[in-house]
Amino acid sequence: MSDTILSVQGLVRDFGGFRAVNNVDLAVERGTIHAVIGPNGAGKSTLFKLITGSLRPTKGRIVLDGHSVGGRRPHVIATRGLVQVFQLSSICARLTVAESVALGIIAHRHRTLDVFSSYHRRALVQATVVLEQVGLASQATTIAGTLSHGDQRALEIAMALAISPRVLLLDEPTAGMSPAETAVIAQLVASEARSRGITVLLSEHDMDVVFGISDHVTVLHQGQVIAEGTPEAVRAHPEVMSIYLGRSADRTEEIA
Ligand SMILES: Nc1ncnc2c1ncn2[C@@H]1O[C@H](COP(=O)(O)OP(=O)(O)OP(=O)(O)O)[C@@H](O)[C@H]1O
Ligand SMILES: [Mg+2]
Incomplete structure (x- = not known):
């Protein structure tokens, strides 16, 4: 049975005339590790800022554990258990x-x-x-x-x-790290989150991390969700492959 702890519905964020997050729906199941991937500028950090309350949505709903939190201030959202x-x-x-x-x-x-x-x-x-x-x-x-x-x-x-926290948000936790440090941090996040029952929403460029620790992956491209599912399903998704093939001929794991 599905047990959604965090859901985002029809979320939009405009910067002037530019739509950085475009009608995004997202459902994060309790106790899972959920990754958001996508090329540079896809809207991942903007989406996270909307969820933590550091940016206000232009439109749409954000529901955390049954409470509508869209547009609330960050400290209010933090007291509901969502921590970046x-x-x-x-x-x-x-x-x-x-x-x-x-x-x-x-x-x-x-x-x-x-x-x-x-x-x-x-x-x-x-x-x-x-x-x-x-x-x-x-x-x-x-x-x-x-x-x-x-x-x-x-x-x-x-x-x-x-x-x-009930939900832990990590925006590129391994940015700037060596491969060895990346592996340590990824394992730390996964093991601590699982042993504590913490739900994790992370954005990450390192595909080894994403496919190694995530239960569910959502792919953003130009502000929109273009694919989602298990890491295996996302990795094989034609649109995901074609976006990433623009950057790497045959190694989707190196790009996001
Ligand atoms: N405060 C802002 N004002 C204007 N445009 C913004 C602002 N913040 C983000 N953008 C634009 O919104 C788009 C999405 O940016 P965002 O930082 O969310 O992407 P990202 O997926 O996190 O990228 P990266 O992988 O490089 O971290 C980009 O085109 C960016 O230039
Ligand atoms: Mg970012």
């Missing part, structure tokens, strides 16, 4: 790894950061547990901004996991 991975660089690169995770927990609960409060100590304990789970425990006292690029992304994901 933090940009570490903009928040707390000077804090330690453990403090960063604790700050994320506290900020999500709208508490002020008081280092002497028992609340802060509890958040630090929770942070330590999450860091062990994601393999960053040995870096807990390292200044976040000095971590390797791959570990910084792992920390960003840890910060998001620490607040136990």
